[in-house]
Amino acid sequence: MKIVYMGTPEFAVPPLKSLCESGYQVELVVTQPDKARDRGKKVQFPPVKETALQYGVEVLQPEKIKGNEEFFNRIREIKPDLIIVAAYGKLLPLELLEIPELGCINIHASLLPKYRGAAPIHRCIIEGEKTTGITLMYMEEGLDTGDMIASRFVDVEDKNTAQLHEELSVMGAELLMDTLPNIMNGTAGRTKQDDSMASYAPMVFKQDGLIDFGKSPEEIERLIRGLNSWPVAHTLYLGETMKIWEAKALDEKSAEPCGTIRAVSNEGIKVSAGGRSLMITKLQMPGKRAMQVSEYLKGNKIEIGEVLG
Known part of the structure; x- marks a missing residue:
């Protein structure tokens, strides 16, 4: 099974490592462009790029995806069965979502439909949630609105965002590995989100x-x-x-x-x-x-x- 993996920050590293070390065929990693770091302007690779290079996986870093025919053509050439996304950093257009036969799945750091959006870990702590977790979901054009495949819970307790971030990233990798065989053979669960229960986690500034x-x-x-x-x-x-x-x-x-x-x-x-x-x-x-x-x-x-x- 051919997989394209899309992610950028440290949160997206454990799932990529798990895929590579479990023998899955990761054909391509897509991540955000490199950024200049601090005043010295030293170029910093996204954590996911560093990991992909360690495993010898090809990396693409498009400035934009929407309307990028060169990028779409490269994905079509690969003919991925599945695209897996974890904190990529941008919404994906329908043209991309429709390419893989098994669809696109996202590892989201909240118990959907609560805390859709860019900063679910920060926001759940700030709002005083007692529990949070990871949701594996099929992607559609909306912001984290797709059907849910599986989820796992964790107690927030007195953890800070850095601690919870690390715990959830590992949990996301484990949930992906446990669920992937069912996604491949078509037996994975599929539950619609209750939009009336939705809340949002906007980016933190x-x-x-x-x-x-x-x-x-x-x-x-x-x-x-x-x-x-x-x-x-x-x-x-x-x-x-x-x-x-x-x-x-x-x-x-x-x-x-x-x-x-x-x-x-x-x-x-x-x-x-x-x-x-x-x-x-x-x-x-x-x-x-x-x-x-x-x-x-x-x-x-x-x-x-x-x-x-």
């Missing part, structure tokens, strides 16, 4: 990380976990950006204005938030690495009474 200390400590804690490791929740301290990597909600009332630093110790920075308290335990100031508050205080001072934000 840096400005989404600005902390509003008028919100409850629990909401702020979830924002911090949801934006770890990118773009990282942040506030202002004495005019400088303070990135906050870790914090915990306290069941402790506060009458001070929101954002006021109430106490500072090796345990953390206690801040008034939504009439209660938030304990910041890991931070990062400009030009410095992220560190626990106890380490930061060894060479720096945080003033009690100052207001964050």
Whole structure:
């Protein structure tokens, strides 16, 4: 069976590795173009490209897919039985979806129909979901609207996005490997999504990380976990950006204005938030690495009474 694999970030690496190491015939990998990294403009390969090259698989990196006849012709030449997609980064046109005989399937990092879209892991943490998971689905023109093949659950607990991202990427690879034989022989399940239950997970931007200390400590804690490791929740301290990597909600009332630093110790920075308290335990100031508050205080001072934000 000939497979074309489409993916770009680290999330899409474990499924590709599993396919190659399990002996599946991956004819081509399609990923986003290389990007210049930082100010030095050093070119950075997408993680999926690096993996494909390790396994000797041909790589294509089209600037665009829609209307790209040269790209479509290359896919038609391969005559793939199946296209597998994991976080490719762009919607696929119908012209491409109709090429493989067995269709196109997508590994999506949520329990569909909840959290359709680009940032399901970030958003499920920020919104306080107790469980999330992976859904394997047939693709159609809509945004993550296709029929579901299979899904697996995981507890969110107090994980951050980086931790959940790693767990779900491995789970996605496992679900794909377990389900692929049924897809190949035509016995895979196919369940329509209930659109009335749908929710969306739009892309996350840096400005989404600005902390509003008028919100409850629990909401702020979830924002911090949801934006770890990118773009990282942040506030202002004495005019400088303070990135906050870790914090915990306290069941402790506060009458001070929101954002006021109430106490500072090796345990953390206690801040008034939504009439209660938030304990910041890991931070990062400009030009410095992220560190626990106890380490930061060894060479720096945080003033009690100052207001964050």
